[in-house]
Amino acid sequence: MIFRNARLLDASRSIDLEKADLWVQDGKIAAIEKPGVLASKPGVTERDYQGLWITPGLIDAHVHFREPGFEHKETIHSGSRAAVAGGFTSVACMANTSPVNDQAVVTAFIREQARRHALCRVFPIGAVTRGLQGTELADIGSMIEAGAVAISDDGMPVLNSKLMRHAMAYASSFHVPVISHAEDPHLSEGTCMHEGSHSFALGLRGNPAASEEIMVAREIALARLTGARVHIAHLSTRLALEHLRRAKSEGLPITAEVTPHHLTLDDGAVLGYQTFCKMAPPLRSSEDVEAMIQGLADGMIDMIATDHAPHSPLEKQAPFAQAPNGIIGLQTVVPVTLSLVRNGRVSLFRWLDALTSAPARMLGIPHGTLAIGREADLCVIDPQRRWKFDSAQNASKSLNSPLLDSARSEMQGQVVETWVGGKQVFKSERNAR
């Protein structure tokens, strides 16, 4: 297959070719040339990609695919369907399944389900502690041997600092990062939105920004102590970002991610008790949102991750405090975050790095690049196309997105094709508006 006349973008090597041809052979990237160089080859298909971008397939370091255990919310198959519809070719799925991914047999099960049913690459993340209970270490080494790429108790912060210290030191002998859901569990207990004027007016228990600041500061201190690689999941507060800035200037091996929603929505979106705007960490103040954009732009926040968290409609159809945390996000990342590029807040390369090479580096996987010889994982984007995110477009098993069928559904920029290892796994329905 030869992809002709596309704009080729590769942040891993700072390549931006306005018009180029890309040759994929045997599932690998075989050549990238200026137009007119690559001759047609007998038996090789060619297509014209004039006006479209081709980037490395996107990588999401933080999704919840709910299998095993919560298949009514999402399965590895349905989650991967949403992933490829969003341009993702690799995802890393969190351990809070049932049973928890805290031992090799569960890791192996996820890998096997992915091999059979997934449309994209699925990389399991193992638990830090057994059952996410925060009391004893999970079988970290065995899980990594079985294919886990990182460890995290995402959703359940590890309160015990001594145990977290040991987890970091232990994980570093296997060269995997520890991903921290950085919240002080006591400060966040029973809360359901950001603590501020809105939480008081709504009568909802507020989660103070201090909860995240404290834990990010602790993780930095422990990273300094252990020398381990630490990754902060879904950063959301301005002052936690300042902690991170200082840690990075010290040269500590710390990375961080931000979600599309923490880049674009503030706690005002909760007004009216919108359970589709409930997640942990919560939507923060507009100053925090501004800081997140700034942090992404200057690279202090390394990557964008969705924290794709499906829940069934009945679960979200409840009084606010009773509704579970989390929203889906895989399919809307490109248009939502591309708006930051369009309005000049984030550079195109920084944006692409945040969705490809940065998560690949953190997870230690050989993807997120168009380097010759690598797997041909590709994302084809029409940056101009306008479309509406509605139920017919939604590929996830769940519907819990504040962007779905709402006043926020109008999108600009669409993933039109996704390729994994040289095979097309997604092609968008034509619904240009």
Place this chain on the structure above:
Amino acid sequence: MNASLLTISQLSSLEITSLLSSARRLQSEESPLKPPLPLSGKTIGLLFFENSTRTRLSFESAIRRLGATPLTLAIAQSSVQKGETLLDSAKNLRALGVDAFVLRHPEAGAAEFLAREIAVPVINAGDGMHAHPTQALLDAATLWQSWSALRTPAPAEENCLEGCKVLILGDILHSRVARSNLELLPRLGAQVTVCGPGSLLPSVEQLRAYGSIGRSLFPDESLRECNAVMVLRLQRERQSAGFIPTLQEYTRFWGLTDERLKLLRSDARILHPGPANPGIEISANAMADSRSLILTQVEMGIFVRMAALLRAFGRLDS
């Protein structure tokens, strides 16, 4: 106009004055309403997911006086204990012919949620820490009655608490009564100050949304100045949850004790939304004091709830 009554902030100033004046008009009628009663033939579902005696009785009484029939879901014997959700319960009562709901629920936003999901009016009888609009309206009606008697000429309806200094004393942070009064009383011209221990007070930033609300950490000075003090119930769980060290210490610094009672002006008024913990946030003597309006509040509650019910059916004269 939204027939549901979910918060004070949803109400226009005109709606507020019409609710308050209707309540006072209903109260001044010497005998019970004469047939044909305005809501005769209607069924009102009372969904009480939280213990409440006086609010439920007050609504039931208001419903009967208007000629409607209350259908109460008594929580203790109900299937709520078996995990039936708010929405299921409401749909079932709706199928039993209920024309409007009165909802008390431990979660903030429950009334708004129900109103969105079900096609009949919902009156919020308290949702978590969020709102208790009929309580605030009855507090305002009670205050208006006593404040207008002290002022000549009596202030205009829409500004009926003009100049009235109200101190709300206690656990402001967890109180839906405080929130609804913070929304209502300043709109009627009252100058409101909140007071309580720092761990039970909203921040200055959180109060800013309500306009110029005073915030004080200790009550004595405000007690000397105020025209009315509204004492809030202190939940005993606040001690075990670590908001205060002991109930005794709370009483010592923030209780309306016999000592502090002496600080109040002779024409000041004492309110409490009930049920009180005598000897903790308020002394028995303060409750029984000639300046106390606590039982007037209970009485006014019926008329305010009658007005809210009439409004739900578009029968409130403005």
